[in-house]
Amino acid sequence: MSAGPPTEQRVAIVTGVTVVGLVVAMLCGLVVGPTSIGTWRVLGDVLSHVGIGHSTLTGLQSTIVWQLRAPRMVLGLLAGAMLAVAGGTYQGVFRNPLADPYLLGVAAGAGLGATIAIVDVGSGLSTPAWTPLLAFGGAMVAVACTWLIGGKGLRSNAATLILAGVAVSALLTSMQTFLQQQSSANSITHVYLWLLGSLASADWSSVLLVIPYVGICILICVLSGRALDAMSVGEDESRSLGVRVRQVRLIVIAASSLGTAAIVSAVGLIGFVGIIVPHIVRLLVGTSYRRILPISVLFGAAFLVFCDTIARTVMAPSELPLGVVTAVIGAPVFVVILSLRRASVR
Amino acid sequence: MSWVDVEHVSVKVGAATLISDITLGVEPGTWCTIIGPNGAGKTTLVEAVAGLRRIASGTVQIAGQSISALNERERARLVSLVPQHPQVPAGMTVHDYVALGRVAYHGVLRAPSAGDKRVVNEVLERLSLASFAQRDVATLSGGERQRMVLARALAQSTMVIVLDEPTTGLDLRHQMDLLELLKKEVAECGLTIIATLHDLTLAGQFADRLVLLDQGVVVIDGAARDVIRSHELSDHYGMNLRVIDVDGSDVIVPVRN
Numbered sequence: 001m002s003a004g005p006p007t008e009q010r011v012a013i014v015t016g017v018t019v020v021g022l023v024v025a026m027l028c029g030l031v032v033g034p035t036s037i038g039t040w041r042v043l044g045d046v047l048s049h050v051g052i053g054h055s056t057l058t059g060l061q062s063t064i065v066w067q068l069r070a071p072r073m074v075l076g077l078l079a080g081a082m083l084a085v086a087g088g089t090y091q092g093v094f095r096n097p098l099a100d101p102y103l104l105g106v107a108a109g110a111g112l113g114a115t116i117a118i119v120d121v122g123s124g125l126s127t128p129a130w131t132p133l134l135a136f137g138g139a140m141v142a143v144a145c146t147w148l149i150g151g152k153g154l155r156s157n158a159a160t161l162i163l164a165g166v167a168v169s170a171l172l173t174s175m176q177t178f179l180q181q182q183s184s185a186n187s188i189t190h191v192y193l194w195l196l197g198s199l200a201s202a203d204w205s206s207v208l209l210v211i212p213y214v215g216i217c218i219l220i221c222v223l224s225g226r227a228l229d230a231m232s233v234g235e236d237e238s239r240s241l242g243v244r245v246r247q248v249r250l251i252v253i254a255a256s257s258l259g260t261a262a263i264v265s266a267v268g269l270i271g272f273v274g275i276i277v278p279h280i281v282r283l284l285v286g287t288s289y290r291r292i293l294p295i296s297v298l299f300g301a302a303f304l305v306f307c308d309t310i311a312r313t314v315m316a317p318s319e320l321p322l323g324v325v326t327a328v329i330g331a332p333v334f335v336v337i338l339s340l341r342r343a344s345v346r
Numbered sequence: 347m348s349w350v351d352v353e354h355v356s357v358k359v360g361a362a363t364l365i366s367d368i369t370l371g372v373e374p375g376t377w378c379t380i381i382g383p384n385g386a387g388k389t390t391l392v393e394a395v396a397g398l399r400r401i402a403s404g405t406v407q408i409a410g411q412s413i414s415a416l417n418e419r420e421r422a423r424l425v426s427l428v429p430q431h432p433q434v435p436a437g438m439t440v441h442d443y444v445a446l447g448r449v450a451y452h453g454v455l456r457a458p459s460a461g462d463k464r465v466v467n468e469v470l471e472r473l474s475l476a477s478f479a480q481r482d483v484a485t486l487s488g489g490e491r492q493r494m495v496l497a498r499a500l501a502q503s504t505m506v507i508v509l510d511e512p513t514t515g516l517d518l519r520h521q522m523d524l525l526e527l528l529k530k531e532v533a534e535c536g537l538t539i540i541a542t543l544h545d546l547t548l549a550g551q552f553a554d555r556l557v558l559l560d561q562g563v564v565v566i567d568g569a570a571r572d573v574i575r576s577h578e579l580s581d582h583y584g585m586n587l588r589v590i591d592v593d594g595s596d597v598i599v600p601v602r603n
Contacts, residue, residue: 226449226455227455229442230446232433232435232438233433233435233446236393236429237429239418240397240398240418240421240426240429241422241447241449242418242421242449242450242451243418243449245418287435287436288437288442
């Protein structure tokens with residue numbers, strides 16, 4: 001790893017390795033699980049779906065692969081890609097390395113929405129079906145409040161928006177804590193499990209529900225790379241260069257927040273991916289958002305599916321919270337890349 | 347009507363008036379330098395010309411087009427800015443930094459065209475930056491960095507360049523180099539320069555015209571030599587300034603009272 005701006009060759013190598021990692025993670029997502037089904041048999045089944053060869057899976061095995069593991073893997077891909085690209089976009093638009101997709105209150109709003117669903121609507125006995133809807137609504141209301149408080153939208157600046165996000169998050173979190181404190185021990189468990197984030201309840205309907213939002217939002221975030229590069233010289237300078245800073249900020253914040261809210265409503269709060277993946281990618285391919293954002297999509301998707309495979313296998317049949325695994329795997333990876341980078345700069 | 351027309355412009359922040367009722371016309375191919383003590387409103391005036399300040403009253407027109415009626419992209423094709431403290435994002439190459447000057451032409455969604463790339467390479471060559479085009483901007487010296495910021499402004503291919511204290515932080519040699527470079531661009535490309543400068547000697551030697559601001563209003567406006575030799579200059583700076591003729595050039599020296 002050499003110091004200074006990355007060469008095209010290094011970017012190509014990182015992209016290639018990330019794509020290979022993504023394919024491996026997807027295969028892991030389909031193959032690995034408590035029920036042992038051979039890798040080649042699963043691969044054969046996948047190929048049979050595109051008209052190559054014949055499947056040797058039994059009906060039950062096919063159901064396990066295509067109705068349990070596949071939607072979970074696809075939702076993991078979408079969640080990882082969305083959280084990573086939203087984190088990278090937020091870091092670019094706010095020019096703040098500590099920004100993550102939950103910066104403007106998405107997590108607190110979704111948490112409050114889910115708690116209302118579980119504690120009040122569902123009487124705390126289970127996680128009701130409309131939890132994702134209320135979580136999504138809570139997240140969007142939170143971001144809208146942040147946007148309005150932080151200087152009425154287009155005229156706001158980045159610092160004011162961040163502060164408004166902190167205030168809105170604090171208020172909504174305190175409301176959620178109060179609701180939890182007033183509820184039964186059983187409902188606290190359900191709320192807590194939801195907050196930790198999990199892909200366990202993934203099915204094709206949840207994938208189909210989020211895919212339109214997430215697909216469009218990822219596309220908008222990736223396309224914002226050139227604008228974010230221009231905005232890296234500060235607001236006034238980028239305006240003098242011809243960038244419509246306020247409009248760009250509105251569009252990319254709306255896309256990042258909407259996509260994140262859709263993902264959070266489906267899988268709960270998965271931490272660490274949004275903040276750490278863009279930083280890992282930045283260390284590997286340099287500071288240009290034209291490179292960081294698309295590679296973060298691939299890296300985030302592979303990373304989350306890989307972490308989910310670990311989460312559901314190391315303590316099978318019970319599962320580890322996904323957020324715990326993302327942090328335990330992501331932090332050391334980040335530290336290793338950071339030390340390699342520092343060593344090469346010296 | 348002049349090429350750059352500032353008419354009765356006032357800029358306010360809250361209750362404070364930063365500049366008041368300023369009228370100024372700058373002809374094409376002219377170097378106009380704004381001078382004045384700290385807090386006179388120099389930066390506010392040049393930022394208003396660059397379209398970065400909300401104007402409370404009056405108009406700024408460039409080539410007959412009102413700056414406030416244009417969007418950022420249209421404005422960036424008319425006037426470019428060299429700020430006093432440019433933000434230089436570490437990790438970006440000199441080439442990519444200069445190429446930001448073409449964003450107004452290709453937009454933020456499209457890649458630079460062959461024409462954009464040609465302009466960037468020409469500017470890099472002209473300003474002797476081609477040899478470190480692939481260097482990280484954070485590794486440049488102060489002089490190289492300022493030349494790079496000027497290159498970005500030139501890559502915008504505007505007929506008007508606004509510079510706010512472009513020599514800040516440079517030693518004498520690099521100050522002269524930068525200003526000579528600008529003078530050459532004015533002579534060869536017919537650029538119109540509106541700059542602020544604290545160094546009155548350099549201001550007098552390079553500008554065609556000097557405008558002295560004090561407390562947000564224009565107090566003297568005229569040919570550089572006349573303004574430098576004006577008796578009122580000392581009064582507005584609140585100190586004793588003496589003008590010495592050195593080989594035909596005016597040198598302004600502060601004298602202790």
